[in-house]
Amino acid sequence: MIYFTADTHFLDAHLKHDLHFAHRDFLTTAEMDQTIIENWNRVVTPQDTVYHLGDIAKIDSNRKGYSAVLDLLVQLNGQIVFVKGNHDPRALLKHLAKHQVKTESGQDKFIFHDVGLILKFDHYQFFLTHYPLMLGISVNSINLHGHIHHYAINSVSNLNVGVDSPEADYLGLAKRPFGQPFSQKEVVAMVQSKKIDFQKRK
Template identity: 35%
Template structure:
């Protein structure tokens, strides 16, 4: 079982294509690629923490979750109404979580924090909401799809050196 993180999928939301300058002609193309990338990375037995802003229309969420691999946990974002939270297919829902993974304490929330529990003891803050527009802080990572090729990401990918994360020159071999 592997553990993945993602945020800001905004399925079915044409506004996100324009506001975030996503490279898609329409929401059908965007949604298809995000589903494809998700299922290419995540297996049926894997866990995924979705850190909010799932979809434009809450009525679409249950059907979307059926199409996506893995056991899915939601931490509500500012664009997730009660109907999204209540949709069938979530293993858990909340606003905030602290979990341990791969020897690290993780503080998870849709929103990035200026400071967080355990920050000075090595805890990591994983978040969405900012679509890659915030200046990076030590031990803080935006897990949104805009930052990670429209796919969920593993903790090891977040912790890898920058060149390795981007697949560029200087990547460890």
């Protein structure tokens, strides 16, 4: 199965002091990291693929910081396809590539994309990026992105799949486990619910 997420911000010591992240209600960054790992592994199996659309962690740019990120990422199930975010130093991605590990099926665990990629499923074409794209008028093209945390783009063609996304409300759940990636099925359901929501606004 395929999953999507963004903006995990592992190891980000600034979270409690930044109002942008104030709704991440954890006493420590370690508690937040562990919660993400547990909620990720609750749904993602070792055979699945997760597209992580940027901002993996926020750390000191040195070998110790990069190794700490690696130690967290190897605890996550599945193959992880990374799209570089604005808080992802190229040196971090090089460190992960240099210390590549294998999945249970023998594949590389970490795959890297600088800008983005395109996936097609369920009659949609999905543009996967960190920053939101403005696609213009499009019937079946959707931009899956992160970067804006607890905000949503006022366009039916954009969907925020980050861990803070308010658009999880389109799934109609009382509360979503923090850090749980969105499945392919959930993404399609969110896209369809957002279209209905926008049609009602006309």
